[in-house]
Amino acid sequence: MTDHSLVATELSAGYDGKEILKGLDLTIPSGRITVIVGANACGKSTFLRTLSRLLTPTKGHVLLDGTSIHRTPARQLARTLGLLPQAPIAPEGITVADLVSRGRHPHKSLFSRWTRKDDEAVDGALAATKTFDLAERPVDELSGGQRQRVWIAMALAQETEILLLDEPTTFLDINHQIEVLDLLTDLNRERGTTVVMVLHDLNLAARYADDLVAMAGGKIHAFGTPEEVLTEDMVREVFGLESRIIEDPLSGRPMMLPIGRHRMAGIGASL
């Protein structure tokens, strides 16, 4: 697998003339899992949309291997950079195999036929996400967790070396959240895919990230290993919340315990 560099330089973007990203700089580490966290409306989804060209920046650039993604032909870009949006739509009655096959779209031109290689890619994606047994089932009959695995399978069939995901665990039960995050980690370890995702849950973010990005006010507030980024100061500055950081006994990663006004017997008078 070749290394690709994905770099945002002085990136500004927004909607309706309202600027949400305010001159953001970040180099996405290649071959690693980068997780973006931050409060609502801090611009994390906007950042992901701009990274994947769904949104055109008002200032600055997103450079893939040194070339602005807004100058790269759409199809060519889609062979390197994949995105799973927050609310993808499954057409009524479409089967899993059909949906996953759609991932081959950027590899096909108007007259090119379906090849063995396409079948292999779809098969590999179904196997990796353990959805092969669902292949002929309609997507609308699946559970939330199964459906999310199918969408990830579609992104895998696209065979991109960089995969961006916008809150892939939202609306999922906790067991399915873990399943999806484990799957993305497998993907990163086995295929070397660079994974960039937005997550809501700070503790899951710290557990699964190689690098953690905390965003605030449309800028990068902190970037580094989970140990460097997930600190009591960061949580206070980004979320306006007092907290304790302890070590997650299972993963050894930092874990955030929020401090509220009630049920705080454990810290007694020390507050």
Next chain:
Amino acid sequence: MNMSSPTIDLLAVNRRRKARRHSIALALLLALVVVLFGFTLSVGQSVIAPLDVLRVLSGEPIPGTSFTVGQLRLPRAVLSILSGLCFGLGGVAFQVMLRNPLASPDIIGITSGAGAAAVFAIVVLQMSGPMVSLLAVGAGLGVAVLVYGLSFRNGVGGTRLILVGIGVSAMLQSVIAYILSTAPSWSLQEAMRWLTGSVNGAQLQQALPLLLALAVFGGVLLSRTRDLEALRLGDDTASALGVRVSQTRMLVIVSAVGMIAAATAVTGPIAFVAFLAGPIAARIVRSNGSLLLPAALVGAILVLLGDYVGQVLLPSRYPVGVITGALGAPYLIFLIVRVNRTGGSL
């Protein structure tokens, strides 16, 4: 990786089976068009033997029969098929692109726009013939641009476009009603013909603009089949798959409106054909492949059948638009109830 080859074979087998089902559905629809075409040529107020029909079609003059088949029935059937193809293909392109069966051009005001312009041209400007058609085509495109522009906010949302379209359509309907209420009786008849949609008085040379529209706009739409299929997954996903969403949208809108407007200019707005063809095709094809060609064929079947029912089967003669309208309206109600309940898409 060699281990997985039986599963790959299974995938390939299933894929081929679906492709085969799609081809079979297409072949059956095509066969139905051909059968209906032959049937309407031979069985009408009088019955003409199929062999005689073939002889007339091959250019052999048969007294009486040549006129009935060659001058009356043939142009009717040919225009029914061509306009049906245009309505069906244009309609389904809109529905697929906006992921909503309500997004067909006859619901979102494009047809009303063409109708209002035609009525205005006939009644107020006292025009007739090709100029009316030209104006109608222009107005159809104009309304499409207007509806698109009014519903633009960070890209065009499907639902917003439909609601704006229904509003614009209502406004245009009141314009039509106003003009009709002031119209002198002699132009009223001509104007009404424009509003109901019929293949009465069809002439073979009218087929030419329709063939042209099918070749140019239909070609563009069919070349975008894959992109349209990707758009069914949502704009964001389509974009992530390498589809240039806004560019595809513009192309599809211009082509679909072009086809609908060309057909409307020849036959008038044959009610609900554009709206019905897609969903019917979806029932037939299921999820076995693209809806574009099947819906085009369903459109042709609807117009052929509707015209035949209106001309031959009912006690007095009705234009085809009355028949398809009577068919389409209940379906529209059903769809609105169902979409409200399930948020269903095409």
